[in-house]
Amino acid sequence: MLDPYDRRHLLEILRPPDGYTLDFAIGTTFSLDLLALMTAPLGFTLFEAESDSGSPDSLALIESIRRYAGRISIFCQEGRIHIPKEYGQPLFTFLEGSVFQVHPPYEGSVFHPKAWVLRYNSEEGPVVYRFLCLSRNLTYDRSWDAALVLDGVLEDRIRAFASNHPLGDFLASLPGMVEKGVPMELQKRIDLMQHEVRRVSFNPPQGFDEMIFYPLGIGNRRSNPFSDRIDRILVISPFLSESRLDSFASLGKGATLISRLDSLEKIKADSLRQFSDIYYLKEEFVVQEDSSEFIDPGQGQIDIEKENFAVLDENPQGLHAKLYVADAGGQGRIWTGSANATDAAFQGNIEFLVELRGRKKFCGIDAILNGGKEAKDETEAGLRTLLDPFTINGGPTVDEMESLKHLADKVRNALIQSNLAAHVSMDGDDHFSISMEGRSPVLPEEATVKCRPITLQKSRAICFSSIPGALAEFRHLQDNEISAFFAFESTIILEEKRLADGFVLKLPLTGAPEDRTERVLRALLKDKSQVLRLMLLLLSLDGRSDPGGLIVGPGRTNGGNWASQGMIPLFECMIRALARDQRRLDDLNHLIQDLRSHPDTKDLLPDRIDEIWEPIWEARKMIGGDEHDKT
Template sequence: MLEPDGRALLLDALRPPDGYILDSAVATTFTVHLESALSVALAFIPRRLADSADPIALMEAVRSAADRLDVFHQAGMAAAPQSHSSIVAFLEPVLHAVRRPKAGHLFHPKLWALRFVADEGEGVRMRLVVPSRNLTSDRSWDLLLQLDGELTDSADPVNEPVARLLEALPGLSVGEVSQVRRARIGRLADDVRRTRWELPQDMTDISFDVLGFGAVLEDDFFVGTRDVVVISPFLTPAGLATVTAGRPATVISRQATLDALPADTLAGHDVYVLDPLTSELVQAPDAGPPVATGLAGLHAKCYVLSYDRRTWIRVGSANATEAAFGGNAEIIVTLVGPSSKLGAAEMFGDDGPLRSILTTYTPQTPEDDDAELTRLDNVLVDLASGLFTVTVLGGDDAYRARFTGPALAPGEAGIEVSARMITLPGSDQPLRAGEPVDLTFGPMAIDEISAFVVLTATGPDGARARCLVLADLVDAPGGRLDAVIAGQVDTPEKFLRFLALLLGAGDSTFLMGAADAGDASRAVGVRFEAPGLFELLMRALVDHPDRLEDLARLVPKVAGAGVLPPGFAEIWAVVDAARAEGSGKQ
């Protein structure tokens, strides 16, 4: 634990154990990037497909995970992608914005709760992942705690804070969370209560603390007698005093954070920053030249305290700031073990694993603060905490969207706010302070209809901040998501890959001579093994008829565009007739 060469990716931590598939997952995060949310779905499909960089595999992964995944984030902290992909439409039911826990504070916990079921027979495995990072593409040094466990017959009180957080999430959401999703989240919370976690090596005890919404830490939470370690990218004098209780400590933070502190704040502490070289380069294991890690900066949060012969390691989302301990919603996991294995000397001594990537802090001229960006972010957080609606008007690929919502609060001098549909670059329209939002966008095609709207706040000096709001989508045409699929499945090769994924084949074993996933533009004659395809379709008719319903909607949309492989229409006519007869749709 805490070893810099023990790197792992979030996607690896989310992958089901061998022989299991995802049943349900709930995540909490402060910020979310749509690209990162899309990539999460790749964790739940076979690795060979996730690693293929195939956009069809990505689309089907997101589509199939959407009914099992919920992500809760701070309202106003969803980031718009650099370039829009229509696939994000499948994220609309997945993402849920959460209001501030109280004025001036933020929803900040980072947590994944996952339930996996055996793909054959019975069996359930539970997992908690507590990263220090948000659901973004950030490349900082972070910490990630993964706990696996099994269900028991009775609740364990140690799990109650996590279970209560999960149960509370639907009620904290800005928008309505469907009853189906509420019920699934409730079942997951009940299972978390009954889980016995497998502790990491050398750990003997575990506990969870969830802050915010009225919960605070005990007065002696950070009391220890020696070997205090503080790892936090953001610090304030009062926050640092809370976690050190006035004792000398080893403090690791960001250069800019330390430079901004009052001069006497760090007196008596041993202070370090990440070495700017070793944070980006590591020595190759074969004694070759250093290799780039792509990591830079610090985002990890960790507090180490020792008392007698035991050490407490506290990890999670909380920075050493007043906001974290005085009103933010946060999660902290405490692991306890022997000081001989886990103490500061073992980690920070001359031969300690962390010491190799640190350098002693040398004060520099403080950077200009980002107060203006913070002001813009706060405007967007407050505005995005209101309920917005996108109502679809018109039809025949000349749709319009009416965007309505609460009034932009007056009083932020010089700040201008505009809105645009995520699918329509350049469609920005200004919001008027003190007036309810009421804008109309369009015309647009059916696959450009979206519940995502980009808000942009611009300050008097030209500084800009952006966020996404997920509006309640009203009167959207029923074939909208099918049109998104049809827009992606635009060649015979892509159609066959999508078909293989839809039917659960994954490796497209019935395909012969199809273009590679990354070379779909080649004019390649596509052939397939008709008996293998027919067998898969007929098996799906018995085992997964809902998948053929999806296919029945897609085939007419692409039939006239040269997308269906030669011979497929004849096979599909037989299967579709059997499907219609079985469902009474003759």
């Protein structure tokens, strides 16, 4: 039922069903990598994603972000956005309206779900919803995770499916967890989706006959997901707490535990002895970091010498899936989602689990461990083939950096609670300044903090001031260096031990030029072939069109003069957009007018573009309608 060798990429499971396009997506994550969010819109298209160098093709990214960033809203734990390894990525500007930082209502709790709800439209078919329940954050973690994908059709009915109320309630709760609220348009969108999702007929995956949604930590939802009959349980969790393990071990007999080696070594022997079998992931299956990745998935921005500093790494490799499997008579029960086997997960955190029920023969503990057989047969491609047994030794290991990690958390929380904001003003020489203001945080004396917009290199970071007034000020900035995302890097020194930590906060930004995204786009376009290719991408109706094979990566052509070759396919794309989706022409007109209005870019427009564009645009105006009429 669960094949550990069936591995999927997030972009694959975001891909719309055939004949459908994305209408809107709401995602939740504990930690967030901005590059992962930036590339997510590629999942809603079939644009060529990579150039010859293996890095994402900037023009495909630009068009996918331009088309879909306004249709994606991501809710993440405040203070858990990663610092990008590469500074100066201008496309992050497009993401500022998509990120919403959550501060949970309960002290000491965290926002930890990894659930997505996606709404897809079709010209002919009904509205389709997809629900993703993941154990993976929206980051580039190189770890073993679990993903549940459910598709369903919006039914034409007045009464809701009672089983979907927990999912609808979860969606409805999200705006209330954002301290400064969400824009009215997003609130309306969430209101619509939480209402509709209650009327979607989700079908359980093949082999299961029942499923139950469990949002944890919202409103008065304190239900116990592990009620009803349990004869035996398998716990798979990367992080553990002793009291929660005691609770699981008391459910039935012959409990099995699978976790990370370093997590198991921190648990007392008495708690571990309650489990009949204990395993950890074999070393050969721990995916090592690939040096070819063009961005570090974690806190790689902090450039320190490792023999003198420890780096707070929140994206360990290895096991990251959270799965609970139980035998209950002839029935098998599986819970999957975000909740670790810790007290925090079940006593305060915001989490999401889904329970699936089916025949024990196909989804019981032995079926999961042994690849579909109740007998222990290691010839099957089951989970057991990835595991080594864990031997219980003496007392638990002690994390010597625990006190420094606690101080790093205090720094993070103090900065979050300072209500920081950024204001942009013009310098006298066509440059900009950004001043950061807010309450002066009380920082531990063992800590020093530097900060910068993520568009600036590390050497331009300045020390964060606790003096009332301007806490930090950045001068002489280019327009493409303005950002609402600010990196904070702290250094903790305690008793000759040192720890470096870093994170990003999205701050309220005022005074910035209203045309920042247009400025970014103009700066990225270098020649006529790029502009023509962007036009073809922009006019592509579903991300699948490749007129004449011309939508290829930068520097790759099909022979001859690329720009002149593209004029006939460009005209054909215009005709097709005029007939099927005039919004594409509205977007193209905006691009043409913007490029034409600036001396640095007016000469980048393809030669004789007006000969084909002007009659198309006149026809578009005769049809009427507004580019914002549809969402």
